Amino acid sequence: MATGENMTLRTPLLLGALLLGGALVRPAQADEAEAESCLRNKIWEGYKEGWSVRTATAATLGQGEYRVYVVTLQADTEYRILSCADGTAVNVDLVIHDADGNVLASEDATDRQPIVEYKPIATDTYYVAVHARSLKDPNGRAGVGMAVTFR
Numbered sequence: 001m002a003t004g005e006n007m008t009l010r011t012p013l014l015l016g017a018l019l020l021g022g023a024l025v026r027p028a029q030a031d032e033a034e035a036e037s038c039l040r041n042k043i044w045e046g047y048k049e050g051w052s053v054r055t056a057t058a059a060t061l062g063q064g065e066y067r068v069y070v071v072t073l074q075a076d077t078e079y080r081i082l083s084c085a086d087g088t089a090v091n092v093d094l095v096i097h098d099a100d101g102n103v104l105a106s107e108d109a110t111d112r113q114p115i116v117e118y119k120p121i122a123t124d125t126y127y128v129a130v131h132a133r134s135l136k137d138p139n140g141r142a143g144v145g146m147a148v149t150f151r
Contacts, residue, residue, distance in 0.1 A: 039082060069146065069148075092131065094116045
């Protein structure tokens, strides 16, 4: 992180969400700030409904690109996976896979703020894919935030 870089926008998002797959979540890039702000608002709204944050992160994706996050989900726990993309995105999809690649839950409506709810029957390793399906500029990039919440 550059000396003097402003952490004000990221601090609440990172509290309680510092680890993902054993790695420290890195500071956001400039084009991820809008996505993180949206995600932070959704997380705070979720607190009112009893949801807690398990992990949160952000990435910059081009059209058609995706990130896959490895998470351990506990049996009989409700999970809500949230994603927010900045205004350059048209459509972002979320998919939860098991270790064999089977799709367990997904949200594929045309929007930039998908939400997937899932309650695993077994504690196991799962894979959350965040896919920037389409952007306003097919050659551009979008900031995309993702959080795993539970209750």
